[in-house]
Amino acid sequence: DAGVIQSPRHEVTEMGQEVTLRCKPISGHDYLFWYRQTMMRGLELLIYFNNNVPIDDSGMPEDRFSAKMPNASFSTLKIQPSEPRDSAVYFCASSLRGGLTTIYFGEGSWLTVV
Amino acid sequence: ILNVEQSPQSLHVQEGDSTNFTCSFPSSNFYALHWYRWETAKSPEALFVMTLNGDEKKKGRISATLNTKEGYSYLYIKGSQPEDSATYLCAFFSAGGTSYGKLTFGQGTILTVHP
Numbered sequence: 151d152a153g154v155i156q157s158p159r160h161e162v163t164e165m166g167q168e169v170t171l172r173c174k175p176i177s178g179h180d181y182l183f184w185y186r187q188t189m190m191r192g193l194e195l196l197i198y199f200n201n202n203v204p205i206d207d208s209g210m211p212e213d214r215f216s217a218k219m220p221n222a223s224f225s226t227l228k229i230q231p232s233e234p235r236d237s238a239v240y241f242c243a244s245s246l247r248g249g250l251t252t253i254y255f256g257e258g259s260w261l262t263v264v
Numbered sequence: 265i266l267n268v269e270q271s272p273q274s275l276h277v278q279e280g281d282s283t284n285f286t287c288s289f290p291s292s293n294f295y296a297l298h299w300y301r302w303e304t305a306k307s308p309e310a311l312f313v314m315t316l317n318g319d320e321k322k323k324g325r326i327s328a329t330l331n332t333k334e335g336y337s338y339l340y341i342k343g344s345q346p347e348d349s350a351t352y353l354c355a356f357f358s359a360g361g362t363s364y365g366k367l368t369f370g371q372g373t374i375l376t377v378h379p
Contacts, residue, residue, distance in 0.1 A: 249295060249296050249357025249358075251313060
């Protein structure tokens with residue numbers, strides 16, 4: 151299996167622009183997670199899905215952030231409009247049985263908002 | 265908000281030294297405890313998923329123990345090598361309350377092994 155695939159790997163955008171991050175989980179995994187890594191807050195959970203349904207989005211910072219999972223093999227995290235404080239590494243991860251089994255991370259999307 | 269704390273924050277050891285660090289987590293609503301190894305510019309890589317009190321897991325020179333009643337886990341590295349240099353993260357998976365289903369990460373222990 152190719153693992154969790156994220157795109158783009160790097161994105162530099164101007165403040166106010168829309169940013170869309172994409173994720174393809176490992177085939178057969180029922181859980182998909184979006185995490186954000188910052189120096190200040192470490193690795194924080196933004197939202198997770200079970201069987202394509204959002205279960206907990208309490209970590210989403212504000213209304214500018216939205217996430218969708220239209221099918222079992224694809225998810226997006228959208229920031230609109232983007233702000234410099236959104237600059238971070240965004241990780242997508244997937245697992246077979248939530249936190250009871252190994253969670254596999256993608257390589258991350260490095261976002262810089264200038 | 266769950267408190268998952270790791271100590272020390274950073275550690276410098278010499279090649280060949282054995283080392284260990286700690287992860288503290290809530291002792292209630294325990295479901296699972298994860299350990300990850302995270303190298304700079306890469307993605308976190310799973311080491312262990314532990315679910316039972318008293319569990320001990322081993323992978324090569326790395327091992328981990330779990331005490332769910334008192335809420336801590338230790339990670340041990342025997343005979344550290346420079347390639348062990350990384351950030352070691354633990355994550356707590358909660359079974360109940362408002363944090364049900366969430367995997368909450370600690371801030372990590374940064375290990376540097378000097379040749």
